[in-house]
Amino acid sequence: MANETGSAAPRPPIHLWVVGILALLWNAIGVTDYVMMRTRNEEYFRSVMPDLNVGAALAYMDSMPLWASIGWALGVWGAVAGTLLLFARSRHSVVVLMVSLIGALISFAHQFAGPTPPAGMDDPVVPIIVTGIAVALLLYARWMTARGVLR
Numbered sequence: 001m002a003n004e005t006g007s008a009a010p011r012p013p014i015h016l017w018v019v020g021i022l023a024l025l026w027n028a029i030g031v032t033d034y035v036m037m038r039t040r041n042e043e044y045f046r047s048v049m050p051d052l053n054v055g056a057a058l059a060y061m062d063s064m065p066l067w068a069s070i071g072w073a074l075g076v077w078g079a080v081a082g083t084l085l086l087f088a089r090s091r092h093s094v095v096v097l098m099v100s101l102i103g104a105l106i107s108f109a110h111q112f113a114g115p116t117p118p119a120g121m122d123d124p125v126v127p128i129i130v131t132g133i134a135v136a137l138l139l140y141a142r143w144m145t146a147r148g149v150l151r
Contacts (some may be wrong), residue, residue, distance in 0.1 A: 012089060012149055023083040023137055027076070030130075034076045037061060052120035068110035069075055074103025079134065086141060091150040095139040101134040 020101060036044035045054045064072075078100025085093035108127040145151045 007114055016089075016149060018143060019137075020083055020086045020139055023086070023133075024080070025081065026133060027079045027083055027124075030076045031080060034072065049120040053118055056118035057121055060115065060121065063115060064104055064110060065114075068107055069103050071103045071106025071110070075107055075134075076103075077131075078103055079137070082137065082141065086144070086150070089150050091145045094138065097134070097138040097141050098147070099133070101138055104130055104134055 005099065033048075040058060042054050042058075045052055045057055049057075078096055082093050082097035082100055085096055104133075108131070111122075111127065112124075141150065
């Protein structure tokens with residue numbers, strides 16, 4: 001298939017599929033967590049955080065400001081959309097993954113600077129892992145764009 005310059009677009013490398021599938025599996029965890037928490041699924045809370053006071057967790061989530069809730073949604077859903085755009089070989093994956101990273105950082109800002117989350121929801125390691133993976137996916141999408149794989 002020819003691009004704007006008339007030359008053939010490079011074939012997607014196998015690692016695009018490997019990274020994409022792993023990213024989609026990783027993001028499925030975030031989607032599950034987001035949906036279960038937003039639908040107030042108390043059984044889910046108990047299953048992933050057995051020592052958590054579910055009432056305190058729900059009160060904490062209810063007290064989240066709108067900007068933090070929007071950041072959380074952008075972080076989760078943007079990561080899924082950005083990953084799907086990787087599969088579509090779209091350069092727009094870079095922008096969407098950047099929005100996802102910014103959304104996650106906004107959400108984490110509330111977690112670290114806002115009211116203290118209840119015990120069990122206050123793990124500082126998870127945001128570091130999530131941020132690291134979001135940065136890695138963004139850098140990967142930029143690299144694939146620079147190589148002409150994403151168009």
